[in-house]
Amino acid sequence: MNCNVPTDIVFSFTGFATRGGGTDHHADGWGIAFFEGAGVRHFVDYQAAIESPIADLIRRVPIKSKNVIAHIRKATQGRVALENCHPFVRELWGRYFVFAHNGDLKNFMPELDSPYQPVGTTDSERAFCYILQQLRRRFGDAPPLLNDLTAAIQKLTSEIAGYGTFNMMLSDGSALFAHCSTSLHYIVRQYPFSEAVLSDQDMKVDFSEVTTANDRVAVIVTEPLTTNETWTPFTVGELKVFIDGQPVT
Amino acid sequence: MNCNVPTDIVFSFTGFATRGGGTDHHADGWGIAFFEGAGVRHFVDYQAAIESPIADLIRRVPIKSKNVIAHIRKATQGRVALENCHPFVRELWGRYFVFAHNGDLKNFMPELDSPYQPVGTTDSERAFCYILQQLRRRFGDAPPLLNDLTAAIQKLTSEIAGYGTFNMMLSDGSALFAHCSTSLHYIVRQYPFSEAVLSDQDMKVDFSEVTTANDRVAVIVTEPLTTNETWTPFTVGELKVFIDGQPVT
Numbered sequence: 001m002n003c004n005v006p007t008d009i010v011f012s013f014t015g016f017a018t019r020g021g022g023t024d025h026h027a028d029g030w031g032i033a034f035f036e037g038a039g040v041r042h043f044v045d046y047q048a049a050i051e052s053p054i055a056d057l058i059r060r061v062p063i064k065s066k067n068v069i070a071h072i073r074k075a076t077q078g079r080v081a082l083e084n085c086h087p088f089v090r091e092l093w094g095r096y097f098v099f100a101h102n103g104d105l106k107n108f109m110p111e112l113d114s115p116y117q118p119v120g121t122t123d124s125e126r127a128f129c130y131i132l133q134q135l136r137r138r139f140g141d142a143p144p145l146l147n148d149l150t151a152a153i154q155k156l157t158s159e160i161a162g163y164g165t166f167n168m169m170l171s172d173g174s175a176l177f178a179h180c181s182t183s184l185h186y187i188v189r190q191y192p193f194s195e196a197v198l199s200d201q202d203m204k205v206d207f208s209e210v211t212t213a214n215d216r217v218a219v220i221v222t223e224p225l226t227t228n229e230t231w232t233p234f235t236v237g238e239l240k241v242f243i244d245g246q247p248v249t
Numbered sequence: 250m251n252c253n254v255p256t257d258i259v260f261s262f263t264g265f266a267t268r269g270g271g272t273d274h275h276a277d278g279w280g281i282a283f284f285e286g287a288g289v290r291h292f293v294d295y296q297a298a299i300e301s302p303i304a305d306l307i308r309r310v311p312i313k314s315k316n317v318i319a320h321i322r323k324a325t326q327g328r329v330a331l332e333n334c335h336p337f338v339r340e341l342w343g344r345y346f347v348f349a350h351n352g353d354l355k356n357f358m359p360e361l362d363s364p365y366q367p368v369g370t371t372d373s374e375r376a377f378c379y380i381l382q383q384l385r386r387r388f389g390d391a392p393p394l395l396n397d398l399t400a401a402i403q404k405l406t407s408e409i410a411g412y413g414t415f416n417m418m419l420s421d422g423s424a425l426f427a428h429c430s431t432s433l434h435y436i437v438r439q440y441p442f443s444e445a446v447l448s449d450q451d452m453k454v455d456f457s458e459v460t461t462a463n464d465r466v467a468v469i470v471t472e473p474l475t476t477n478e479t480w481t482p483f484t485v486g487e488l489k490v491f492i493d494g495q496p497v498t
Binding site: 036037038039040041042043044045053054057061081082083084085089090091092093094095096113114115116117118119120136141 | 285286287288289290291292293294302303306310330331332333334338339340341342343344345362363364365366367368369385390
């Protein structure tokens with residue numbers, strides 16, 4: 001989720017978390033990270049989201065954020081363990097970066113000889129460490145302008161997608177980068193807001209009652225979360241950058 | 250807390266968190282990190298611990314861990330914000346390191362030209378980044394033996410303590426390093442276990458009912474948490490290393 005004002009994710013997370021062992025088979029852990037200013041609240045669990053007391057907290061307590069990345073895991077590489085749960089968090093250029101991956105990379109064993117080393121054993125964390133290593137090599141100690149950063153991330157995600165399925169999201173708290181390898185959809189909710197009905201739970205919300213006319217929220221997912229809204233599919237290989245609740249070019 | 254078997258911290262945290270705006274004035278945020286295998290559960294909040302719904306979760310849901318670092322904040326440097334809440338987490342040598350600091354460093358502005366850059370604006374995070382930078386410079390890409398790591402941390406903590414008060418805890422999930430600059434106490438609880446009574450709340454626990462004869466738990470704090478146990482003070486300038494629930498030499 002990427003927004004122009006801090007927004008809570010209770011509605012979307014409720015549907016999404018149901019897929020973690022409820023309406024879907026992604027039951028090998030879950031996680032969510034909320035940027036709040038420069039800081040990050042990071043919650044991970046190797047229990048299925050539907051059974052996790054921490055997921056229950058996220059469903060009950062609205063945490064407001066402009067950039068949120070959530071993930072429910074179906075283990076492909078790496079055992080079911082806390083260190084293998086997405087999203088992963090690392091620091092680069094004095095900013096936290098948050099990363100989550102949907103997919104499976106085959107034989108992706110890049111040379112990792114920088115300070116970014118995987119703690120767990122997933123292909124995903126290897127890919128994240130590789131991205132950070134290459135960004136730091138390319139741009140040095142200081143962050144580049146957004147255009148240059150986007151071009152570099154586009155190149156890296158295309159390269160990594162050559163090894164398998166690589167739908168991914170990455171955020172530094174100011175922008176959210178989403179790369180589609182096989183399936184990714186997004187929606188921008190803005191004025192005039194209307195009602196949305198979850199696919200995975202008997203729950204709906206009338207966003208016009210909980211928003212102001214200036215709010216704008218982009219939600220990016222592998223599979224649409226609601227039944228009565230129009231989600232826009234990404235094209236294969238596409239990288240989109242979201243800022244302030246909308247895709248930028 | 251450092252233990253030989255995964256142990257929950259509900260009892261100690263209940264007393265400790267009361268100091269975050271209740272029995273003490275450390276009301277500018279709080280945080281706690283639990284190692285679980287190689288992974289870390291990290292919770293931070295800029296609300297006072299006594300009012301935080303996330304602190305309430307920690308008091309209610311037992312999370313078992315062999316190494317836990319918790320902190321309640323009284324802001325000295327750096328505003329009240331999520332990115333300034335301890336403990337801080339970074340990765341070095343493919344391990345997460347967790348760090349918390351009690352104290353205040355004056356004019357501690359080390360040259361930080363490594364990949365470890367502060368995200369927030371505290372003296373504490375600067376000190377943590379400096380420690381990781383110097384450890385990586387000293388030992389390169391691979392972790393040293395414990396004795397060498399301990400000697401390096403002793404040297405660094407002594408150096409940093411030259412700038413002010415530097416009570417600190419650092420863990421890589423296998424050992425817990427605690428440095429006393431002005432005040433630190435510890436206790437080792439082991440068989441035969443007995444009852445403990447909190448200083449800060451009307452609460453007691455009979456550890457003999459919730460432990461086995463093989464359990465051993467070290468708790469290290471700035472000020473003792475219980476009224477009926479004997480806590481051992483650190484000497485000024487002392488670094489102790491705790492493994493499997495006891496100090497090692």
